[in-house]
Amino acid sequence: MIVVTGATGNVGRALVSQLAADQLPVRALTRDPARAQLPDGVEVVRFAGPDEPAALAAQFEGATALFLHLAAGGDGAPALLAAARDGGVKHVVVLSSIIVDYDDATEHPLHVAHSRLERQVRESGLGWTALRPGAFSTNSLQWAPQVRAGDTVRWPFVGAVSSPIHEADVAAVAAVALRDPAGHTGAVHSLTGPANVTALDQIHAVGRAVGRELRVEEIAPEEVPASMFAHVPPEMLPALLRSLGESVSSDPELTTTVRDVTGRPARTFAEWAGDHVADYRA
Known part of the structure; x- marks a missing residue:
């Protein structure tokens, strides 16, 4: 069990x-x-x-x-x-x-x-x-209320770079370790998606998935309302915004752990967006 x-x-x-x-x-x-x-x-x-x-x-x-x-x-x-x-x-x-x-x-x-x-x-x-x-692709559901309401997404640090990972890939690695504990005892598996993408890239990928051309309006961090990051505890929001700012034009290291452990490549952000179209539709 x-x-x-x-x-x-x-x-x-x-x-x-x-x-x-x-x-x-x-x-x-x-x-x-x-x-x-x-x-x-x-x-x-x-x-x-x-x-x-x-x-x-x-x-x-x-x-x-x-x-x-x-x-x-x-x-x-x-x-x-x-x-x-x-x-x-x-x-x-x-x-x-x-x-x-x-x-x-x-x-x-x-x-x-x-x-x-x-x-x-x-x-x-x-x-x-x-x-x-690393960053979960599901973090992009933060844009869902704006996408449902119209074609403009307001966001800080649109050049912030991450390597978002599909939750199903994290689950797949977990499933392997649970089925074969002896092969993964004491292992630390650092997991990323297969590519680095900016927040701007991700928003446009969501737009393509839902069949709309989304416009992006970059806002200053001091203009960010707490509701924009509803899943983040208020005391963590300043640290998160600093992290986003520091990641602009960065080049995070990618891992091949998903492929190494499961035998299949990590899903792209575009694949994730396709899997979550319903979340962005009213």
């Missing part, structure tokens, strides 16, 4: 779907099972934290592997990992971030959060694999 935390998130949902398609037993943990809408045959269970010790333990009965999302970590991670170990889990695949690769970013809030979670996993006594994806 493979337990997946964050099962209705972008990576978690893709992972659950891939494991279910391979007919592997999956227990999906989510805070709202009634709204999960996961594939048939998946055991959907309400996520329980350390304040519910009996339910926490029950989540891992008969389990052998765990996919751990940051949202299930935090202060409760040690107790969750101990419950997993007691329930029979032998291996954890932890979703981290590529920012942990960079020693010069140790003060960044994302580095702090993800490096802490990795440390908790390493100290758990379980076998582990760390996945460190």
Whole structure:
């Protein structure tokens, strides 16, 4: 049995779907099972934290592997990992971030959060694999409200460069590590998409996918409303905007990890946009 935390998130949902398609037993943990809408045959269970010790333990009965999302970590991670170990889990695949690769970013809030979670996993006594994806292609869903409302997208730092990765590729690497823990124990997999693209390139790719010509209006960072980055905690927004500014005209290092681990190339951003057309239509 493979337990997946964050099962209705972008990576978690893709992972659950891939494991279910391979007919592997999956227990999906989510805070709202009634709204999960996961594939048939998946055991959907309400996520329980350390304040519910009996339910926490029950989540891992008969389990052998765990996919751990940051949202299930935090202060409760040690107790969750101990419950997993007691329930029979032998291996954890932890979703981290590529920012942990960079020693010069140790003060960044994302580095702090993800490096802490990795440390908790390493100290758990379980076998582990760390996945460190870079920018997610799903970050581009930030433009969806503007695309639904019209043909103009207002955005800061349109020349910001990233190598966005499809959530399905992160899930595919996770699935390999969960199916073959011995081959990935102690591995740190840094994951990127196959190419570097600017924010401007991505917006135009979204436009082509939805069959419209989108106009782009660059705005100053001080004009950015918090609602433009609704998924980002307010205290992290200044650091994020600094990171975007620093990435303009940059040339981030690409990895071949998706191909190396799964045997197939990472999906392009254009492929991701094609997969998400419905998200941009009213």
